[in-house]
Amino acid sequence: MSFSGKFQLESQENFEPFMKAIGVPDELIQKGKDIKSISEIEENGDNFKVTVTTGTKVLVNKFTIGQEAELETVTGEKIKAVAQREGNKLKVSMKGIESVTELVDANTIVNTMTLGSIVFKRTSKRM
Structure with a gap:
């Protein structure tokens, strides 16, 4: 199954405690908690481009499976990380955060x- 497509956020759990833990200011947490972000994923072989638009903030990350890439975090920090693919899951570890994106259907x-x-x-659901 391909990850390619546009997806709109449908629900989220533990948004506030997580954002506080990574250092996002309270005012931005309050602004961001009700915004339905849109994620656009372009998959071309092992190459990915992920664009997440939340209100006026646009976060773009490009990476190749198994290769180190510079990724921008939610806080705007740029860090080096390696994404791995396991079936319908993309996994990446960034500064103590384990991120798993799964295409459940x-x-x-x-x-x-x-x-x-x-x-x-x-x-998130496909648009």
Whole structure:
């Protein structure tokens, strides 16, 4: 199954505790918690381009499976990380955060980010 497509955020769990834990200011957490972000994923072999638009903020990350890439985090920090693919899952570790994006069916993507005991889960549906 291909990850390619546009997906709109449908639900999220533990948004506030996770954003606080990674250092996002309270005012931005309040602004961001009700915005339905749109994720656009372009998959071309092992090459990916992921564009996440949340209100006026646009985050673009490009990476190749198994190769180190510079990825921008939610806080705007740029870090080096390696994405791995396991079937319908993309996994990446960034500064203590384990991120797993799973294509659960043709129209649903679930992104789970784990930091210590906080599990932040976002479910998005294909548009």
